């Protein structure tokens with residue numbers, strides 16, 4: 040029996056609802072695959088602010104560091120939107136990514152045949168889409184210095200963020216991206232804004248320099264504005280995309296919609312060692328929180344990514360992914376992926392359906 044300790048960070052909004060479904064699924068998987076999980080919960084985001092006045096208590100960082108993997112749901116909500124930056128839920132999320140050194144965020148956007156009708160794009164456009172977005176997660180404009188709101192000599196306020204990447208930051212994410220592309224169709228598209236930004240020129244130069252080490256990968260470059268357009272025009276041209284923190288945040292939400300709903304998209308945030316952190320791409324969806332409307336599948340699929348990329352338990356990951364396909368085959372749909380003739384369920388109902396097929 041392989042034993043793993045897993046820190047759960049349910050967070051805010053729909054977070055606790057989708058986490059509850061996912062933990063139930065993991066408990067069944069443990070029995071079926073002869074694994075043992077010990078779960079411990081910790082506070083992050085708004086829930087942590089309410090209890091401890093900080094979005095990332097030291098205790099949470101410690102618990103995460105001592106575990107084999109971290110499963111995060113989502114943070115944020117209207118209640119905390121007007122707090123100073125250091126007390127915002129989002130600061131807690133950025134803090135845990137930085138504390139654990141999670142520089143690589145893998146965001147797969149795969150069209151499932153069962154959900155073709157749920158996409159807002161035409162069937163011919165999205166059929167067969169299978170994209171992996173490799174997003175740099177601990178650098179770029181999210182973390183660059185200087186940052187802040189300053190008052191100049193004339194008394195006018197000025198807001199500043201800095202988009203910066205060092206060569207070593209670029210090289211380590213590029214390595215993850217080239218290796219990811221090698222295991223996929225061997226096509227890597229690097230997305231930047233090198234026509235305007237110096238930081239992007241350095242990014243592009245490094246990608247080009249590293250390409251010779253990966254002769255089996257075909258590297259191309261695209262400007263981010265064009266990439267946003269191409270993702271909706273002809274998403275099938277993409278295999279693996281590598282990009283910086285902000286561009287990756289935006290492009291992965293766009294890619295999510297190809298798959299039918301952001302409620303379907305999982306992600307893995309990885310560093311050079313364990314633990315990795317596994318989180319859906321979507322947020323805390325405060326507009327539907329507490330109403331049993333959330334789609335838990337992005338969270339459940341994030342648990343599958345945890346098993347695959349974080350704990351090296353591919354068979355258990357396969358089982359979860361198969362169960363998700365099966366419930367969709369059976370026609371169970373939350374509101375965000377609903378289509379004609381399907382069976383409407385809530386978050387809990389989707390969880391029950393998963394347990395039934397497992």
Ligand code: NAD
Pocket residue numbers: 053112113114115116117129132301302303318319320321322323324325326327332333334335337375
């Ligand atoms: P969001 O992703 O929370 O919601 C966008 C839209 O998608 C909403 O209409 C929501 O109802 C819907 N949606 C999202 N997830 C869904 C699901 N699982 N099932 C069904 N519908 C779903 O983005 P937002 O509204 O821009 O942000 C809300 C809060 O979440 C903000 O505080 C933001 O900072 C935070 N946020 C957190 C994370 C994270 O924790 N990783 C990610 C994104 C946003």
Ligand code: IPM
Pocket residue numbers: 115129132133288320322
């Ligand atoms: C995401 C979110 C976060 C990000 C926010 C909430 C800090 O949008 O995980 O995509 O921008 O990385």
Ligand code: MN
Pocket residue numbers: 288289292320
């Ligand atoms: Mn985002």
